[in-house]
Amino acid sequence: MRKGRSGKAALAQCDRIPRDTQPFSYRRNVGSSRQRGNHPNGLITDCAFPKPASRLGVEVVRMDLETLENTFLPDESRVKKGSDNIFAWYGRYQQAKALGEPAINGTVGSLLENDGSLAINSVVNETLRVQSDFDISSYAPLSGLPEFNSLASELAIGPRLASLRDLGLHTSAVATPGGTGALYLSARTMLAVGDTILLRSLHWGPYDTLASECGLQVRHWPILPEGEAPHPKVDLQTLEIELDAIASSQDRVLSWLNDPAHNPTGLSLDGDGRELVLDAFINCARRHPKVGITLFLDTAYAVYAEEPYGWSETIHTKFSWVEWPENLLICWAFSASKSHTFYGMRCGSIVFLHPSEDYVSRLAEICSVTGRGTWSLAPRLPQATLLDIHRDEEKAAAWAAERDRLMALLSSRRAHFNRLIEAAGIPLMPSNDGYFAFLPCDDPLSIAEKAAESHFYAVPMTGGIRIGICSIATHDIDRAAEVLIASWRAVEE
């Protein structure tokens, strides 16, 4: 519609365009029993301009979606498809359940209690409900509540924070809407449009979306070594090759590393593995002194890992005797989604660690501006809630007790699942911590379909099947493993 025209005039104008040149067509609706516009009870029904439209009696009867897309949207918008594999398989589980099937849910990425309800750290929700009206309604500062930023650094880095500071390192943080916000800020500020980001071959699907939204290319290094390697979980040679390739072709390197408790495998690196990876980044920084090298640790599931703060230990040990190259930056994405079962509150932070206090402050300033231009600012209420919990000894202890209960739930499900799969001789990926396990296979879709025939639902992905240990009730682990083993054998053997 042209600016300045009334809806009626514009529609009338549109009607005069020969039909085959109109992007979509209209039918006169005079005398039709279908009422559009104002509903008799005062509700507006399916029309944006109530009175004139009902008076006009004009109804859109056919809109060619492709023509509309081509008319309105640039190429980069038209390529976006919303079909989410995980939600599609979750939908199939729900459908089976609704039909009364004994369906087992291994699809979702939220921790469920054994009765199928969402597991909730009750201390968090109780504390949220007693926050002040001001903290409920007010904006937070653009970079987040200052005390929350200190807390986020403590929660991301853990008890080693003080000793890292003793080594002369400095931190800063900016509150973000979840860990996703932290990932976005790093992609938007540490790289330029057209740059390449380094990921592991298997990663959380939205990494690709985030990279694409930021105009980045993606390169990978394998989640596990394919041949000889100095560590069973680190393909050091390929990591070094990829880091060098990127450092030689652009001015900055950024790599997202989801560890510990990797999604979608449950894999966690041990101390030796972490040291090898850290050395690769340090060595790359030394070989390319003019290139900024950023290791970004996505620790979304860390509190449900045996070594939640393993990276801080490794970094502390290393830099107790090795000099920190000034072109190396380490970041964390803190996420309260899983640690505080706060998925929908969108609470997180990007945390920076570097020897220059001025530089980490400057990074925080830059990220606040990027945040301002993207989501404005992160919500205040969850920040205030976390502060209330962690600045009160009793509440913090109660939160930790609930976290330990949830951790025990996950650990017992995983230990039992791993035992059954291993006894059957099926090659599960290393499955250490967190919410998921991953069965690599050549034909994930056929195996997932076969399992669904026996009412176990998991998510087929490129290269294998993601099993949501987090969503399978403990008493269903036996049957889930049994179905998976039988399905794997039927398809792969």
Ligand SMILES: Cc1ncc(COP(=O)(O)O)c(C=O)c1O
């Ligand atoms: C690997 C990984 N990183 C980051 C996130 C971000 O979570 P949120 O944005 O809810 O904090 C998720 C959520 O599922 C995840 O699986």
